[in-house]
Structures are given as C-alpha cells and as structure tokens.
Amino acid sequence: MQRARVNQRYLPAAPLPQALRVEVWPSADGLSDGRASDPVAALANFGLVVVATPMGALRAVLTQLRDCRAPVVWLCKGFEMARQSDAPADHPAIGLMAHEIQAQVAPDLHAGVLSGPSFAQEVAQGKPAALVAASADPQVRRAVVDAFHSAQLRVYASDDIIGVEVGGAVKNVLSIAAGLCDGLELGLNARAALITRGLHEMTRLGVALGARAETFTGLSGLGDLVLTATGDLSRNRQVGLALARGQSLAQAVQSLGHVAEGVFCARAVAHRASALGVEMPICSAVEAMLGGRLDARQAVAALMAREARDEV
Numbered sequence: 492m493q494r495a496r497v498n499q500r501y502l503p504a505a506p507l508p509q510a511l512r513v514e515v516w517p518s519a520d521g522l523s524d525g526r527a528s529d530p531v532a533a534l535a536n537f538g539l540v541v542v543a544t545p546m547g548a549l550r551a552v553l554t555q556l557r558d559c560r561a562p563v564v565w566l567c568k569g570f571e572m573a574r575q576s577d578a579p580a581d582h583p584a585i586g587l588m589a590h591e592i593q594a595q596v597a598p599d600l601h602a603g604v605l606s607g608p609s610f611a612q613e614v615a616q617g618k619p620a621a622l623v624a625a626s627a628d629p630q631v632r633r634a635v636v637d638a639f640h641s642a643q644l645r646v647y648a649s650d651d652i653i654g655v656e657v658g659g660a661v662k663n664v665l666s667i668a669a670g671l672c673d674g675l676e677l678g679l680n681a682r683a684a685l686i687t688r689g690l691h692e693m694t695r696l697g698v699a700l701g702a703r704a705e706t707f708t709g710l711s712g713l714g715d716l717v718l719t720a721t722g723d724l725s726r727n728r729q730v731g732l733a734l735a736r737g738q739s740l741a742q743a744v745q746s747l748g749h750v751a752e753g754v755f756c757a758r759a760v761a762h763r764a765s766a767l768g769v770e771m772p773i774c775s776a777v778e779a780m781l782g783g784r785l786d787a788r789q790a791v792a793a794l795m796a797r798e799a800r801d802e803v
Contacts, residue, residue: 501749505615530555537561539634541605545750546571550592557597562634564605564624565589568659568715569752570759585766586759588656588700603631604652605639606659607710608718610725614644621645623710625655647710654706657697662716663727663753664760664774665689669720670731671780671787685773686720691803692771696760699767727753734780735787757781772797 492498493513497506507513514533534540540561542552546569556563570586587595593602603626614620624635624646632648640646649655668689672682693716694707706712719725730751733743744754761778764771776790785793 502615531558539638546752549589553593553597562631563600563602564635566605569756570660572755573759585762590652601628601631604655605635606655608714617643621710623647623649625649625652651703651706653700654697654702655711657702658712660756661693662719664757664777666719666725666727667731667753668773668777670728671735674732674735689773692773695769696764699769726751
C-alpha cells in the first residue's frame with residue numbers, strides 16, 4: 492500500500508488519496524519502512540481516530556490506544572469470540588460487544604462506533620450512503636459527524652451504542668441465513684419472512700441487553716440487515732450461498748478471501764441469547780449449521796417445523 496498507493500486486496504479500484512500517509516505499527520514481523528514509533532504519540536495531534544480492523548483485532552488495538560486523548564471510533568461489526576480463559580467455572584464464556592471490550596481494556600477512552608448499511612466498494616466510489624455514529628459521549632458523536640457528513644454520506648447520531656452494535660453483529664448471522672435461503676432457491680417469500688423474523692430476533696436480543704427497540708428500525712438495524720441479506724457484495728451472504736452449494740465452512744471461507752464476521756460471532760450471539768433467555772431460532776439454526784450439527788436443509792426443516800404461535 493505504501494508503494495502502490497492502493498489496497499490491492501480489498502479495494503483495488505480505489506487509489507488512496509494523496510493526503511493519506513501509510514505507516515506500519517510496531518510489531519514483531521520485521522517490517523521497518525514507515526514504522527510508527529508509538530501509537531499514542533503518533534496520534535497526539537489528530538482530532539479523531541478511526542479503528543478499521545476486524546472484530547478479532549479490536550481488543551489489541553484498543554489496548555494500544557488506552558491512553559489516547561482523541562475521540563476513538565471503531566467500524567467493526569460483531570461480537571468477540573468467547574474467551575474461555577476469562578469465564579468463571581460455573582458459567583460459559585460469552586463473546587463481548589466492542590464497547591464492552593473497550594470498557595475492559597481502555598475505560599478512559601472517549602469512544603463510539605460508526606455503523607450502518609455501507610458496502611466499502613460503494614463508499615469508496617462516492618456513491619450515496621447513510622450511517623449512524625453512536626456513543627454515550629456527545630463529543631464523540633459530534634466529532635464523527637463533523638468528519639464524515641458530506642454530500643455523499645449522511646451521518647446520523649445516536650446515544651444507543653448497545654442497539655447499534657447489536658444490529659451490526661446480528662445482521663451478519665442473519666445474512667448467512669439469507670444466503671442459504673437464496674442458494675437453496677426457497678423463493679422470495681421465504682427471504683422476506685426470514686428478514687422480518689430475523690429483525691424480531693435482533694430486537695429481542697438488543698432490548699434484553701439494554702438497547703432501545705426503535706434503534707432496530709433504523710440504519711444500523713433494518714437498514715444494514717436489508718443491505719447485507721440481499722446484496723451480492725455481502726461477504727456473509729456469500730458464505731450462505733456457498734454452504735447451500737454443498738461447500739464446507741472451511742471451503743466457503745477460503746473461497747471468500749475476506750473476513751465474514753457472521754461466521755465468528757454466530758456462537759457468541761447464540762450464547763448471549765441463551766444466557767438471557769432470549770429465543771433466536773434463526774440465529775441458533777445458523778450457529779448449529781456452522782458448528783456442523785445440522786446441514787443446510789436440516790436447518791430449514793427445523794425452522795419450518797416450529798409450532799404455530801402469535802406474531803410477536
């Protein structure tokens with residue numbers, strides 16, 4: 492990226508702006524060119540820090556940034572994989588949301604999340620999009636809106652960080668189910684039912700965790716779910732399509748070549764729901780399929796065999 496001024500792996504058609512400087516953080520990989528000596532010192536004069544890593548790297552990055560004075564906002568969507576070493580002997584390990592990780596490793600950060608329906612390729616092309624900046628800190632919300640709100644990108648503000656993060660995580664799991672649905676050619680009726688009932692599952696979990704129900708009818712809930720469940724640029728949807736074609740999970744992930752967060756956070760979603768007594772049959776079926784306990788058609792059959800009930 493330093494030499495070519497482009498991210499060849501993820502956004503090969505989007506040259507990096509001339510004002511963007513590419514540096515390498517200190518590490519044990521032997522790299523030296525462009526190395527930044529100290530993360531906090533290097534960011535001392537900036538008004539906003541954006542962390543654009545997969546969920547699995549967030550804990551390490553926030554630990555490095557724990558003394559940063561600038562507002563910090565992350566882009567990752569998901570739950571951290573359950574950490575068995577942290578679990579009490581009488582309770583199963585549960586995966587944490589991003590703001591819960593931040594509370595553990597960098598509690599003094601002024602931080603939040605930027606989320607919503609946004610395929611990176613379209614954002615890089617300057618196509619219109621709308622996002623939500625969520626934080627309990629109004630100064631963080633304002634910093635994100637000031638930095639990114641433009642003619643191409645509308646940025647709304649919210650103080651419901653739990654709801655925004657739950658929406659961004661659960662929609663990834665539901666999008667695997669949507670890809671499975673389309674790959675098995677179950678029809679548009681089935682897809683509509685899955686998205687609608689999936690939104691109910693997302694809302695139930697979010698409210699149980701302390702979110703507001705109305706957040707899930709917004710950009711980070713319904714908006715991101717519709718995009719990721721129906722758009723072919725969705726990595727999680729592509730995993731579902733591959734599984735429907737009979738590929739193994741390993742084959743599906745390898746052929747993708749990108750991170751599909753739904754694969755990693757499905758178990759965490761299922762565990763959080765179980766611990767709270769929240770029923771999430773679609774997400775549970777996806778987790779069972781990814782865990783090898785059901786195949787694609789068995790997962791569909793299990794969902795359709797559930798007893799009739801009132802719509803709630």
